[in-house]
Amino acid sequence: MNSFRKTLFACGSVILTACQSGLEQPATTPLAQPTPPSESPRATPEKPARQPSEVFDFQKLATLNAEIREAIAEGKLPGGVLWIEHDGVVHHNTFGYRALEPVREPTTLDTIYDAASLTKVIATAPAISKLIEDGKVRLDAPVATYIPGFIGSGKESITVRHLLTHTSGLRPGLGRRPEWHGVAKAIEFAEGEELRAKPGERFIYSDINYILLGEIVHRVNGRDLRTFAREFIYRPLRMPDSGFLPSTNKLSRIAPTTRQEDGSILRGVVHDPTSRRMGGIAGHAGLFVTASDLARFARMILGEGASDGTRVFSGDTVALMTSNQAPATVSSKRGIGWDIDTGYSGPRGLHFSKSSFGHTGWTGTSIWIDPPSKSFVIFLSNRNHPTEDGTVVQLRKRIGTLAAESIKGIDWLAGKDGKDARLAAKSINGTDEALNGIDVLKRRGFGTLRGKKIGLITNHTGHDRRRNATIDLLHRAPEVNLVALFSPEHGIRGKLDAKVDDGRDDKTGLPIYSLYGSRRIPTAEQLKGLNALVFDIQDIGARFYTYASTMGNCLKAAADSGIPFVVLDRVNPINGSSIAGPIHTGESSFVAYHSVPLRHGMTLGELARMYNAEKGWNAQLDVVEIQNWNRDAWLDETGLPWTNPSPNMRSLTAAAFYPGLGLVEFSISVGRGTPKPFEIFGAPYVKENEFVEELRKANLNGVEFTPVRFKPSSSVFKDESCGGAVLILTDRAKLKPIDLGIVVASTLQRLYPKDFALDKVNKLLRHEPTLEAIRAGRSLAEIKALWQPEFEEFLKRRKRFLLYP
Incomplete structure (x- = not known):
């Protein structure tokens, strides 16, 4: 757990106070408190306290304050006290009334709550x-x-x-x-x-x-x-x-x-x-x-x-x-x-x-503490005054979200603190820290690569748990001769959304060969003289995410050239036990590389084993296995840091939706060109209220829909006003993203058959029977029944290649 600054009130907290009527200019006066008897004089002065404007986004706080007042106006609670604290800097605010009966009494900061x-x-x-x-x-x-x-x-x-x-x-x-x-x-x-x-x-x-x-x-x-x-x-x-x-x-x-x-x-x-x-x-x-x-x-x-x-x-x-x-x-x-x-x-x-924790109370109280960001949020209310009709369940969720977003310097979409990229060293299960393949290789002194001339297929996601780039680690490793780099879709730094060209790495001077340009397979000339080809890229867990295809092409090239292929394995970020969707039909492609479901529940190391055996390549494959990972765990349950694997995959929440919502990304906007790709979707012809009402009828678990209008700045329907829905993840354990994707496509086809480009869904779905069932208006249960024979066979095939419990 991260240590917190020892003094707050004794040495002066920075307090940001907003009055009930609106956000005020922050006050910076320390709260005077007696020095505890056990505290000894300080040998060195404390570093100056940061100003509230350095810590909090006032505009986001204003939004938060407005939502609480709106809930009060709707009769959900009479008032309350909000306290947000981050690394020694405080924002607090009071709202409404602590008492409505028998007389009205305004809420004060020192109000005492049940x-x-x-x-x-x-x-x-x-x-x-x-x-x-x-x-x-x-x-x-x-x-x-x-x-x-x-x-x-x-x-x-x-x-x-x-x-x-x-x-x-x-x-x-x-x-x-x-x-x-x-x-x-x-x-x-x-x-x-x-x-x-x-x-x-x-x-x-x-x-x-x-x-x-x-x-x-x-x-x-x-x-x-x-x-x-x-x-x-x-x-x-x-x-x-x-x-x-x-x-x-x-x-x-x-x-x-x-x-x-x-x-x-x-x-x-x-x-x-x-x-x-x-x-x-x-x-x-x-x-x-x-x-x-x-x-x-x-x-x-x-x-x-x-x-x-x-x-x-x-x-x-x-x-x-x-x-x-x-x-x-x-x-x-x-x-x-x-x-x-x-x-x-x-x-x-x-x-x-997910290493944070808290609790709620029936009367409308809550506390939530997040050690990795050194933050906590307290909200106290008496929502059951004067009757039990009040409710703050949804409000508390919004407070948690907006409180986090109000803290500057933390990229919540990337899941890391801008100043300290390390997350909790322990998983929430209290087990030893999870280690990806590169961490394991490093701890073993790079033994399997010593004395070898190697090529490395990687990008910005190739790093250890402290975010040291695999390129740099191998370049500096003793007796390891890194001579060439190969980059997948989005480039070596993960910033490109189009064709990737060859280049040279600025830091090491090594040549970079593109595998997402005019060629997608390393040439024999590029592999000549190498003693091993090493792969280290973070996948997202969906069949049509192309990093697994790049790995397959490189594994085949290594087999053809007779050189060993080493996969530095990484956890499946959306867990390795949830499996869903149809096995693709027809020929393989770069977005349907092998006969696996849309959500395969495997790591890239496990997929490499499957490709090698089932395609008969007989490559000299070595998987450096993950340590201390249970395949039921999501990435944020491991303590491993999140890195956006591609420009539009900006959060684990987006990754949770991606295997299903990604199916419609050629037909409608899925939020590319907005702050929340794969968490918002729609089209110019969609009537958002009507659309959301129909989506809610599906009663999907783990997700809620909110109507929205938005204008994407790129990709499908660029600069056009779109009606659609915002996805709110309520319980990812119950979420079935493939069901979500099918329901979205079916609803669009049912409501807007002349506008919705259903055929484009098959670019990633690659299952003609499902496409025709959607066109015919078949139910979700009927559609899923179409997948079963091949799905059951996949489960049997998959077992022999699994590496983790």
């Missing part, structure tokens, strides 16, 4: 983590070790880890009938619960888990959760407004929640009914917080357990808390309390990394 389920990650999970750190609780100990009555019906096998990760199998909450009160009664009911699933089998978000954890805190250390959290977390971190059962002198600052049946408004009393029955101190709900207090907590997490000179947790404990602790059999990823990647991860937005 945190709801944030209690789990700001109180209960940290308390348990502290006890684990102190050796008083064991993560994999049975819950019955600490609560002996928690036995029967299979509960004996439920561990503390199961409770923390919501994989215990317990149902979501305790019943409310018959009427009951008190902590003891709640634990009694929990002890009598039947399991909905076997422990470790399923993710079921459950308040009962955290009710039990709160009781474990009490039984192990003799203090209730309220006292323990105050003494060991909030007081050391100087979080004065955080705690359970807030005092009456804070009542005027507390945001009320719902109106009760008797007409009274809950204020200063926890909203959660179960927590109220337990007296307001419970492991699942009951905490009250301010945004500034939560910011202190988030800084401590980014500081690996320390903030403002005070250490609360060890770095190892924070790493444990914030890495995936769910059983390997469960796809939903949870840390010690923290949500990492589940259906509740909306506040991450579209940009924060």
Whole structure:
């Protein structure tokens, strides 16, 4: 985890404040706070604080502020507090009202909110983590070790880890009938619960888990959760407004929640009914917080357990808390309390990394922390005041997206910080770092290439995990004689969208031979004298992405010339286990090189093995295998950096859509010439509202459609106003991009048969039966049935060439 600047409030944060009526000129006055007693005088002065204008895009912040106000105007919430922080610089803003009834009260920065389920990650999970750190609780100990009555019906096998990760199998909450009160009664009911699933089998978000954890805190250390959290977390971190059962002198600052049946408004009393029955101190709900207090907590997490000179947790404990602790059999990823990647991860937005984490609360609260970018976002609201009619689910997602986009110096499309291209060294599964072939080769001292004269097929994506170019690494490697470079489509630097010419590398002086110009295969003359041909390019996982075709041509040329061919393998960025689409029919081409589906679920090293065997080339093939990669993992789950593999492939989200949406790129605009290629699409003849309404009828999983008009500056329908849709990825685990592509083509054909160029779809689809089924108006299920015989055969063929679990 990246270390965060140690001081923020003590040495002066830069604060950017925007008033409710609009964005103001940023203030840069430090917030004065007492120096902690344990902090020693500094031997050297701090570097000057950056100005807000250096850190935040004011225009993007204005857009964010406007969207929150719009949600307030629509009655989705009465108001709220927003806090965005990046590397020690803060933007905060207040919106609307903290109270609408009985009288209106404007929101202030120090408004205290009912945190709801944030209690789990700001109180209960940290308390348990502290006890684990102190050796008083064991993560994999049975819950019955600490609560002996928690036995029967299979509960004996439920561990503390199961409770923390919501994989215990317990149902979501305790019943409310018959009427009951008190902590003891709640634990009694929990002890009598039947399991909905076997422990470790399923993710079921459950308040009962955290009710039990709160009781474990009490039984192990003799203090209730309220006292323990105050003494060991909030007081050391100087979080004065955080705690359970807030005092009456804070009542005027507390945001009320719902109106009760008797007409009274809950204020200063926890909203959660179960927590109220337990007296307001419970492991699942009951905490009250301010945004500034939560910011202190988030800084401590980014500081690996320390903030403002005070250490609360060890770095190892924070790493444990914030890495995936769910059983390997469960796809939903949870840390010690923290949500990492589940259906509740909306506040991450579209940009924060998969090594980020956070949580939400029923009342409208959320926090999301992104260590790779040294950023966090807090949004506190009381969306259920005065009734439960409010909602902030979509708003929180937009806040996460726009907050990330407001931070300057980070290319979210490329997935890297402009100043530090390294991502987290560990994957979110907490395993050893993933290594592509070039990293493995480097660690082995380039042994297989020593003493050889080599040619290298590569481009800008050929680099190690620290972005050192493979060209430079091999050029400097001892006893390796790099004598020639070969470039694929888009050129050696990945910036060209047309024909690529021969050239010379400015840095090394080596000749560059184009494989995407007048020729696409290395000539015998170019290979003469070489002892090996090395390939290192990042693929995208779709059949018609041409880098795999370039590799195939070069493998064949190496076989014909009798020289070894070495593939420095790379992870499939959209995972290596999802497979879909028809096997192409007819002759092979540069966009349909071999008999594989549109989404093949293989690495280039595995494809090379398939090509070599099935085409009978018998090349001397050597694949330098990836290390520490599970083929279910996407690129951003490996810690490996993203590099745009081609000019219009600018994000992993675009890559997720590409195998399907790419099918229509010769017929309509797919966003080339816009900031979001393959995330926006349309045509001049499309009526966007009508079009989106029809697309939504397909009920596709993992994606949402928003109507839009746009004008692409290049490619199909250049400079023409197009109606169409923006794609919003909601759950990539459920997304089926080929289904998306077929539905888009079918909808365009059904609505606009005279305008839509259906025949052009076959340039990349290369499956005539599917094309004719679309023309005939067949259903998606009927179309997919056409693929099955060849698809099943491919699965059998594929197995023998796979290299990774």
